[in-house]
Amino acid sequence: MDWFVSDLHMFSRRSIYHEHADEILARASEARVFVLGGDIVDFSWTTLPSVEATIDAAMQWLSDLVEANPNCQFHYLLGNHDCHSDFVEQLGKVTESHANLFWEPYFLQIGSAVMLHGDAVHLKERNNLALAAARTSKHQFKQPEYRHQIYQMAIRSRLHAVVGKLANPKRIVAGRIWDYLSNEQVDLDSAVRNVYFGHTHVPMQDYAFRGVHFHNGGASISGLKFNMLPMQLDGELHPRLHPRT
Template sequence: MDWFLSDLHMFSRRSIYHEHADEILSRAAEARVFVLGGDIVDFSWTTLPSVEATIDAAMQWLTDLVESNRDCQFHYLLGNHDCHAEFVKRLGDVAEANVNFHWDPYFLRIGSAVMLHGDAVHLKQRTNLELAAQRNRKHQFKQPEYRHQIYEMAIRSRLHAVVGKLANPRRIVAGRIWDYLTNEKVDMGGSVKNVYFGHTHVPMSDYAFRGIHFHNGGASISGLKFNMLPMKLDGHHHPAADNSPLA
């Protein structure tokens, strides 16, 4: 079985990653392909002393996962909360040291399946160029404590769950992902069958849009639903990017 998961938001106060840690390790041990679909780590909302400390902790977790499962091919896709420049550099170091690890800044295609984080859905111009510019403007620094407290109040009130559903209708989200991938020259008219993505924190299973099935596992955040997604893969890795740092 091959697996996709995203939006763990590790090291943030809102994350409940620890509740799923054993399942993640178990799935990785049995997987042929394992895709980490962005926002696995959250540098902006980390509770560790600094972004640097968070990068160190994230790299230790990731390296242990990859080195403990040599028969599995791991793919790390960047999200808007884990695209920090120093973290990206160190992803390259992991890739150089481990033949079973790869990373891509935008999206990954394997056969008829496409995997991505999904933050392009909230852009007016849905292209890699605009996505890179938006990511570089945000989430590079740790948020101050008062903002952590405000966010925690929203989570306790479950406001984040309500807003997420209202702001991300399935048809609109699927349509915007279609637009983004089409803009980046992915053949969405016939060869793509399944799209796996994160970011919206709203679960979606086998949602059909223009003949393609869209899947989202939610988020490992208190008050939200979260699932790892089994992927239907029928081909080999076609790199969507050159594993180069974001411009």
């Protein structure tokens, strides 16, 4: 079985990764392909002393995961919360030292399946250039404590769950992902059957849009639903890699 997981937001106060850690590790141990679909780590809302300490912890976690499962092919896709320049640099180094680890900044296609984080859905211009610009302007610094407190109040009131559902209707989200992938020359009309993504924190299971099925596992955040997504992969196992620009 192949698996997709995103939006763990590890090291942030809102994350409940610890509740799902055993399942994630168990699935990785049996997987052929395991995709980490972005926002696995959260540098902006980390509770560790610094972004640097968070990068070190993230690299240790990732290295341990990959080394413990040498027969699994891992793919790390960047999201808006873990696209930190120093983290990306370290991610490149870890990838070079592990034959079964790959990383992509935007999206990954294996056969008729496409995997991505999905933060392009909230951009006016939905393409890689706009995505890169948006990511470099946000989430590069640790948030001050007072903002952590405000965020916790929103989570305790479950406001984040309500806002997330209202702001991310399935048809609109699927349509925007379609637009983004089309802008990046992905052949959705004939070559793609399934799209797996994260970011919105709103679960989506087998939602059909223009003949393509969209899947979202939610988020490992207090008050939200979270699921790992089994993927239907076909074609060549090694993916068509996209330029890291």
